[in-house]
Each structure stands twice: as C-alpha cells, then as structure tokens.
Amino acid sequence: MTDNVSLISGVASRYASALLDLAEEQGATAEVERGLDQFETLLTESADLDRLIKSPVFSADAQLKAISAILEKAGISGLTANFVKLVAKNRRLFTVPGMIQAFRAQLAAKRGEVTAEVTSATELAAEHVAALQEALNASTGKNVKIVVKVDSSILGGLIVKIGSRMIDTSLRTKLNSLKFAMKEVG
Numbered sequence: 001m002t003d004n005v006s007l008i009s010g011v012a013s014r015y016a017s018a019l020l021d022l023a024e025e026q027g028a029t030a031e032v033e034r035g036l037d038q039f040e041t042l043l044t045e046s047a048d049l050d051r052l053i054k055s056p057v058f059s060a061d062a063q064l065k066a067i068s069a070i071l072e073k074a075g076i077s078g079l080t081a082n083f084v085k086l087v088a089k090n091r092r093l094f095t096v097p098g099m100i101q102a103f104r105a106q107l108a109a110k111r112g113e114v115t116a117e118v119t120s121a122t123e124l125a126a127e128h129v130a131a132l133q134e135a136l137n138a139s140t141g142k143n144v145k146i147v148v149k150v151d152s153s154i155l156g157g158l159i160v161k162i163g164s165r166m167i168d169t170s171l172r173t174k175l176n177s178l179k180f181a182m183k184e185v186g
Helices: 002-026 029-045 047-054 060-074 078-089 093-111 126-140 171-185
Strands: 113-120 143-150 158-162 165-168
Touching: 002 029, 002 078, 002 093, 029 047, 029 060, 029 078, 029 093, 047 060, 047 093, 060 078, 078 093, 093 113, 113 126, 126 143, 126 158
Parallel strands: 113 143
Antiparallel strands: 113 158, 158 165
C-alpha cells in the first residue's frame, strides 16, 4: 500500500512540476492556479465527478469527453483545461487531487511561502487572522499563507499546523491533559 501511495504521489509531483514549468514559461501561473482551484471545487461539490475521475470502469475516451464538457461548462480553459484533458487521455485522472496539491506546494515553495492550517472553535475575525499571520511570518521568517478551518469540537483556543510542526492550544486538549493528570493521581 505504501509503495502504491508513493507511486501515485510521484506521478502527481511530476505532472505538477511539468504544469508549473509550462505555466511559468507562458506567464499563466495565476490563471492555472485559478483554474485548478475551480476544478478542485467542482470535485469536492460533485460526488458524480469524483466517481468519474476515480473509477476504472470508464474508458479513457468516455472520461475525456465528460471532462471536456465539464471544463467547457465551468469556463475552465487554456493551459489548465489542456492539462486536465491530457491527464484524462493518459488515464491518470484519479491522481488529479494529488496533482493540484503538488502544484500548490511547488508554487508556494517558489514564492517562498509556507501554508499554515489554523483550526479554531469559531470563525476568526479578519484582524485576528492578520495578527496571527504577522506573528507566524515573524516566527518562521517566511511568508505564511493561512488556511482557516472551524471545528467547534475544540471548544476554544487554536490548533496551528505548519508543515510537520503543530501547536495545540485548544481547550479540548487542555481538558484531556487535565483529565489524564487527575487519573494518575487518583
């Protein structure tokens, strides 16, 4: 299983790298990024589209026709559309989510950006996000892009993930620590 996952991520990384090189060469990096974001939104919103890209039952021709129609209807064109069609033609549609992730990661690395995933119990105000971004920029020495998620189960506080590092100041974690400490005593 691990070999299969690394094989897929390797394929995704190579395709993403080629797409990024082409996008930079053509000066269309922002356009490709928008197109990939739009396609990813379509994937998350449509179970049928997700099934289409993951199912080996559909032929490459059927996938290509369906994807072409979807891209046209969504208004995704240019290099992004050609890329997704090529992936469909090569029977690699199932790796598109990984390709999008790899593209973002490679683009962020070129820009000197780092992505921080911030989880809070409630929606953060814009000034709090800005203050958090400023603090993270100062602590990492890089430009930090913040992706905010809301998870009411953490009760309060924040969970910040940057790469493999995680800072968990959530109330849920503090209460669990207190619970375990009290079990140790009693």
